[in-house]
Amino acid sequence: MVIIMATIFWGQLICQKRKLSKVKLEYFRQHGGMILFDKLKSEKGLAFKVFSEDELIHATNNFDNSRILGRGGNGTVYKGILKDQMSVAVKRCALADERQKKEFGQEIIILSQINHKNIVKLLGCCLEVEVPILVYEFVLNGTLFELIHGKNHLKISFNTLLRIIHEAAEGLSFLHSYASPPIIHGDVKSSNILLDNNYMAKVSDFGTSILAPSDKEQFVTIVQGTCGYLDPEYMQTCQLTDKSDVYSFGVILLEILTDQLPLKLEGSETQRSLSLVFLCAMKNNNLDDVLASHVKSEESMELLSGLADLAKECLDMHGINRPSMKEVADELNKLRKLSVHPWLQLDMEANAEILLGGEPTSGHEIELSGYTIGENENQPINPRSSYYAK
Known part of the structure; x- marks a missing residue:
C-alpha cells in the first residue's frame, strides 16, 4: 500500500513539473524568447544572459522586501547578488498587455545592445514567468x-x-x-x-x-x-x-x-x-x-x-x-563653460588682489560638495564626496 501511494505521489509530482515546464515555455515564447535566443546564437559576442526564474529567486532571496530598491508604476526593483557575487538590479515588471508581449523580445534585443556611459546597462532577462523580469547593472548612489x-x-x-x-x-x-x-x-x-x-x-x-x-x-x-x-x-x-x-x-x-x-x-x-x-x-x-x-x-x-x-x-x-x-x-x-569652478574663482580673486598691490588672502577654504580643502594639506577628504569634475 505504501509503495502504491508513493508511486502515485511521484507520478503526480512529475506531471506537475511537466505542466510547469510547459507553462514556462509558453511564457518564454509569448515574450519573444525564441527571437532572443536566435539573436544570441547569431551574435555570440553579445554580452547578455537569459536567466532562469530560480537563479533570480536565489539572487534576491526570494524577492525579499528588504531587497527592494524602489517601486513604481512599471514594476518593483530589487537588489540581487548573483552566484559570482556580482550585484545587480532585478526589476519585476508590471503586467504587460498583448502588444507589449509581442514586441518584448525585439525591444529587449535592442536595449541589450545599447552601450553608452550615461545609460544603465541591461545585462539580461527572465522570460519564463508571466511578467518578464529584467536584470540591470547595479548603480549605487541613489537618484x-x-x-x-x-x-x-x-x-x-x-x-x-x-x-x-x-x-x-x-x-x-x-x-x-x-x-x-x-x-x-x-x-x-x-x-x-x-x-x-x-x-x-x-x-x-x-x-x-x-x-x-x-x-x-x-x-x-x-x-x-x-x-x-x-x-x-x-x-x-x-x-x-x-x-x-x-x-x-x-x-x-x-x-x-x-x-x-x-x-x-x-x-x-x-x-x-x-x-x-x-x-x-x-x-x-x-x-x-x-x-x-x-x-x-x-x-x-x-x-x-x-x-x-x-x-x-x-x-x-x-x-x-x-x-x-x-x-x-x-x-x-x-x-x-559659463559656470566658474570654485577654485578657479579663488585664483581669480587672489590674482586681482596681487594686481591691486595687495597680498593674496591666506586661509581660504573652498567647499567642494561635502568636504573642505584648506591650508592643512593633511586634512582628511571624504571619499564619498559627490563632486565630480569632467
Missing part, C-alpha cells in the same frame, strides 16, 4: 531626485548638478539619435536618473519606453508617465514622440533651478504645477522670483538665464517648436 530634494542637496554644488543633467541629456540624445531604431524613453524624470559611484548620471527605467513608431499615425491606448513631467501634447493626442522626452527633461531643468517639486498638492491649479509657475514668471519677466536662493548665490545670472531660456524652449506646448535632445545636450555643454 538625481534625491540629490536635489533630499536632505543633503545643499552640499552639492550647482556646477555638479549641471554636469549631471548634461550627462543625462547626452544619454537621452543617444537613444533618440543614435540607437537603431530610435528609442523614446517615455518616463523622463529626476528619479529615473541614477548616479554611480563617481556620481555620473545614468538614465534608467525603460518600463514605458517604445521604439520610435515608423507610422506617424500610431497611437497609444493608455497615456503613461509621471504627473508633473507629462507632455501636455502627449496627453491630448496619445502620440508619444521624442519631443515628449524633451518636455519632461525641461521639468528637470526647473527642478535644479528652483529647488521645487514638479507638482504640489496645495494651491490653485497654476500654483500646483511647477512648469506653469515657471512659464508665468518668464512671461512676466520675473525669473528672479522663482530661482532658488542658493542657486542665485552660486552662479551668474547669465548662466541661469541661459538655462531658463532652454527650459522654456523644452516646455513649449507644441512639440514641433521644442529643440531635439541633441540640441539640448549641445546647449548645456555651452552653458557649462
Whole structure:
C-alpha cells in the first residue's frame, strides 16, 4: 500500500513539473524568447544572459522586501547578488498587455545592445514567468531626485548638478539619435536618473519606453508617465514622440533651478504645477522670483538665464517648436563653460588682489560638495564626496 501511494505521489509530482515546464515555455515564447535566443546564437559576442526564474529567486532571496530598491508604476526593483557575487538590479515588471508581449523580445534585443556611459546597462532577462523580469547593472548612489530634494542637496554644488543633467541629456540624445531604431524613453524624470559611484548620471527605467513608431499615425491606448513631467501634447493626442522626452527633461531643468517639486498638492491649479509657475514668471519677466536662493548665490545670472531660456524652449506646448535632445545636450555643454569652478574663482580673486598691490588672502577654504580643502594639506577628504569634475 505504501509503495502504491508513493508511486502515485511521484507520478503526480512529475506531471506537475511537466505542466510547469510547459507553462514556462509558453511564457518564454509569448515574450519573444525564441527571437532572443536566435539573436544570441547569431551574435555570440553579445554580452547578455537569459536567466532562469530560480537563479533570480536565489539572487534576491526570494524577492525579499528588504531587497527592494524602489517601486513604481512599471514594476518593483530589487537588489540581487548573483552566484559570482556580482550585484545587480532585478526589476519585476508590471503586467504587460498583448502588444507589449509581442514586441518584448525585439525591444529587449535592442536595449541589450545599447552601450553608452550615461545609460544603465541591461545585462539580461527572465522570460519564463508571466511578467518578464529584467536584470540591470547595479548603480549605487541613489537618484538625481534625491540629490536635489533630499536632505543633503545643499552640499552639492550647482556646477555638479549641471554636469549631471548634461550627462543625462547626452544619454537621452543617444537613444533618440543614435540607437537603431530610435528609442523614446517615455518616463523622463529626476528619479529615473541614477548616479554611480563617481556620481555620473545614468538614465534608467525603460518600463514605458517604445521604439520610435515608423507610422506617424500610431497611437497609444493608455497615456503613461509621471504627473508633473507629462507632455501636455502627449496627453491630448496619445502620440508619444521624442519631443515628449524633451518636455519632461525641461521639468528637470526647473527642478535644479528652483529647488521645487514638479507638482504640489496645495494651491490653485497654476500654483500646483511647477512648469506653469515657471512659464508665468518668464512671461512676466520675473525669473528672479522663482530661482532658488542658493542657486542665485552660486552662479551668474547669465548662466541661469541661459538655462531658463532652454527650459522654456523644452516646455513649449507644441512639440514641433521644442529643440531635439541633441540640441539640448549641445546647449548645456555651452552653458557649462559659463559656470566658474570654485577654485578657479579663488585664483581669480587672489590674482586681482596681487594686481591691486595687495597680498593674496591666506586661509581660504573652498567647499567642494561635502568636504573642505584648506591650508592643512593633511586634512582628511571624504571619499564619498559627490563632486565630480569632467
